[in-house]
Amino acid sequence: MVTLADVAQHAGVSASTVSYVLSGKRTISAVTRERVERSIAELGYHPNAGARALASSRSNIIALMMPLRMDMYVPVMTEIAIAIATHARSFGYDVLMLTGEEGPEAVRRVVGSGLADAMILMDVELEDARLPLLRQSGRPAVLIGLPAETTGLTCVDLDFAEAGALCAEHLAGLGHREIAVIGEAPAVYERRTGFAERTIDGLRARARSLGLRVLHRPSEGGYAAMAGTLAQIFTERPDTTGFVVQNETAVEPLIGLLRQNRRAVPEDISVVAVCPEQVAVQGSVRLTSVAVPAREMARHAVEHVIAKIEDRAGDQVVLLEPELTVRASSGPAPVSG
């Protein structure tokens, strides 16, 4: 293994000089710098991560805590995770992947050991068990999601209330008057991750001011469950002409079942989805949708957490502005009668 001392010797300078060439924390003459850099290249030197961490008490690692239940939202979560890792690298940070498995204890372990300089938590619940430990640790952290109490925390999330509102607005603008919302599985509401509630709350508020009638039905995904939900909706509200879906696994079944029921999309029924771009685009119909901006969430999370590590930022709540993209699944409400 080639060490900093080896490089120093090879270059005919002191160890500290090499260190400073690497960190750029003090001015080095061009000649010296070049000599050192040549030696580094020739010897194939790589600074030892452990030694560096010990001496500087900085690991240059960000811990990323994945959701507890990896059964849902896999694509978005994956996209966010990858984007976080990629973006973090561009700032010189690596990302350590923690699974939900280990539970809140992971926070203590990672933070206590100095393994990571900071944490990013995904899939935050309203009363998340990890938060007390986090606050108490005083370590830099960013949450993706919005817990009940955000004081002392930095959070990044989509403004789901506004996302819901946009859906209502779009359908209202097309002349729809009766709309049905197909929500996440009941389990999601029970877990209290918050985003599902925020969506329907925002949607309802805007719907009210626009004079829309709204029926909300949480639903499991898959064809069988959706068939039931759909039948129920049309029995209860036969004049429903607009659907809003917020459930990745319900999207394609919904479209398929409408087709089976001889309801043309978008001629008879308009559908708006709140889902990842990919899901909206790859199905049998290109869906009008509000996307979950995974990359942008990742970007904000990384940049804020690094700002915190470097003591350049305090706590704040960042709600990303949703955007509705019109595609082939929504159109003017059919002329009633």
Add this chain to the structure above:
Amino acid sequence: MVTLADVAQHAGVSASTVSYVLSGKRTISAVTRERVERSIAELGYHPNAGARALASSRSNIIALMMPLRMDMYVPVMTEIAIAIATHARSFGYDVLMLTGEEGPEAVRRVVGSGLADAMILMDVELEDARLPLLRQSGRPAVLIGLPAETTGLTCVDLDFAEAGALCAEHLAGLGHREIAVIGEAPAVYERRTGFAERTIDGLRARARSLGLRVLHRPSEGGYAAMAGTLAQIFTERPDTTGFVVQNETAVEPLIGLLRQNRRAVPEDISVVAVCPEQVAVQGSVRLTSVAVPAREMARHAVEHVIAKIEDRAGDQVVLLEPELTVRASSGPAPVSG
């Protein structure tokens, strides 16, 4: 920050004793051990990762290199990654997530810096650019996938040839004589990840000995592309009664299109998929399938890589036995005529 020295002092023992209590590398009297453990708990001590890595030249971190193109196979890859992280933790290892973005250079960086004790590479291509660096580094590594040249490497993968063979066998056993294979997108074959070729090779070989006629068509996923592929297949081979699909994004479109074409599954047409369990189970028809055993691959990868770190194992190629699960998409070939 509370250090090992603090614990030692608090417990009235030497630093090394505390260290040995932690590592279990020498016998400690029950009294001493207890006193030390109490002190650790009372002070809330956590060993410093950097110091540990420096002194022991072991980081207890495994680097996991994700695929270059995260556009495909997202669910399987994610499942494998999560399973690797979870399983690694149970052996006291953390997992560092490297994206494909950084390229082969990441191998050099991680290995050179001692950041990780070993690497696991996902989505290995036949002539993978990371392999030369890996071999030359001499660091413990496990590949998920099978490159062209495996000497000096440990590889874990599904036996895709046998998976293909099982599909042929299953359809032949049901009396099918003409089968069509819908493969991955042409790009996948061009990338030379190998698994797609191995599947079709294995399938063809078995088909030959069973007297099956096979038509192989790589295809993009999605409805539009599949509609074209399907039309072509039925034009070329109108008597096709069995389908094998190896393309996550083509599965649901295939089923939907067959239904649209008034071909009943499984009465007229049988479909066998090579895909993740989840995809096989959650669509509109429960598919007979050969699953990609993500968990098991993760388990093998982790256990082998740790065995290598601890110098308890050499190189080897592990091909997991595929299993075909019969579900609702396959049945006896229709009586011809």
Add this chain to the structure above:
DNA sequence: CTGAAAGCGCTAACAG
């Protein structure tokens, strides 16, 4: 603009 030297917190001989 550069060196010398003192640790960072832990592990692992070596010594008893």
Add this chain to the structure above:
DNA sequence: CTGTTAGCGCTTTCAG
């Protein structure tokens, strides 16, 4: 069964 001690490779004062 336990203690003493010499580093691991780097960063960062302090000194010039």
